[in-house]
Amino acid sequence: MGLFGKKKETFKIGMSAPAASDARVKILGPGCRKCVALEASVQQALLELGSEEVIDHVTDYAQIAAYSVMSTPALVIDEAVVSYGKVLDATEAKQLLQQKL
Numbered sequence: 001m002g003l004f005g006k007k008k009e010t011f012k013i014g015m016s017a018p019a020a021s022d023a024r025v026k027i028l029g030p031g032c033r034k035c036v037a038l039e040a041s042v043q044q045a046l047l048e049l050g051s052e053e054v055i056d057h058v059t060d061y062a063q064i065a066a067y068s069v070m071s072t073p074a075l076v077i078d079e080a081v082v083s084y085g086k087v088l089d090a091t092e093a094k095q096l097l098q099q100k101l
Contacts, residue, residue: 023056024101028064028084029072031057037087038073045094051101077101 025042029035039055046053058064064072067081074084075093077100088096 023054024078025053025097026056026058026076028058028067028069028074028076028081030061031059032072034087035073038075038093041088041090042075042093042097044090045097048090048094049097049101051097053101 027035027039039057042055067076069081069084071085073087075082077096082096082100
């Protein structure tokens, strides 16, 4: 029968580090309306600051989990999660961007 004689193969499954990207500002979320609203607020805040930073929208669940974020949308600035689980308005986003950028 050979059921007990087979060598078992094991695979190591682990979380990899967040994907490297040139963007310093990232929105984490699946693309729901809250994620889109947060992206619009951050875009407005960047315009008010006169910054031409590129916003990267991360929708891959594995990459989101690599940031240890369990509720979306989340805002990441310079690889640090600064807000998660709520939609910031442009004023709040502007304050966070001024502190981190």
